[in-house]
Amino acid sequence: MSLNSNMSRKEFLKWMKYLLFIPFIWMIIKMNKDHQRFGTSRKPIKLPNEFSPGLSIKDEVIICKTEDDLKVYSSKCTHLGCKINKVENNELVCPCHGSRYNASGIPVKGPSVKELKELSFEIDKSTNEIIIQLS
Numbered sequence: 001m002s003l004n005s006n007m008s009r010k011e012f013l014k015w016m017k018y019l020l021f022i023p024f025i026w027m028i029i030k031m032n033k034d035h036q037r038f039g040t041s042r043k044p045i046k047l048p049n050e051f052s053p054g055l056s057i058k059d060e061v062i063i064c065k066t067e068d069d070l071k072v073y074s075s076k077c078t079h080l081g082c083k084i085n086k087v088e089n090n091e092l093v094c095p096c097h098g099s100r101y102n103a104s105g106i107p108v109k110g111p112s113v114k115e116l117k118e119l120s121f122e123i124d125k126s127t128n129e130i131i132i133q134l135s
């Protein structure tokens with residue numbers, strides 16, 4: 001039994017080669033959608049600008065406020081990506097392997113050796129909100 005008497009083996013293999021690309025293309029499209037959802041096109045976070053001076057952790061971000069300055073860092077540890085969830089003696093502590101960062105996001109105890117990612121933000125004076133870009 002032949003596949004198709006009008007189709008040569010060479011043509012059949014050519015079509016099969018194209019068919020193998022379908023899952024590959026589907027995977028590229030899915031990865032692109034995931035990247036858009038979790039990557040650079042994430043919505044900014046809006047937080048009320050009511051933090052007291054010092055370090056505050058709010059979900060994905062760390063707010064470092066002084067009398068005349070405000071910095072925002074990602075709460076993602078630069079070692080293996082755990083979420084930093086604790087402030088101890090004015091240092092940020094990662095629960096996974098114990099890395100500690102100072103108020104400038106610089107590691108003061110390993111295993112992490114890389115600074116926390118500083119996030120850009122703006123303050124909406126009309127609503128008194130901090131609008132933080134997560135990308």
Ligand code: FES
Binds near residue numbers: 077079080094095
């Ligand atoms: S992930 Fe934070 S110290 Fe390892």
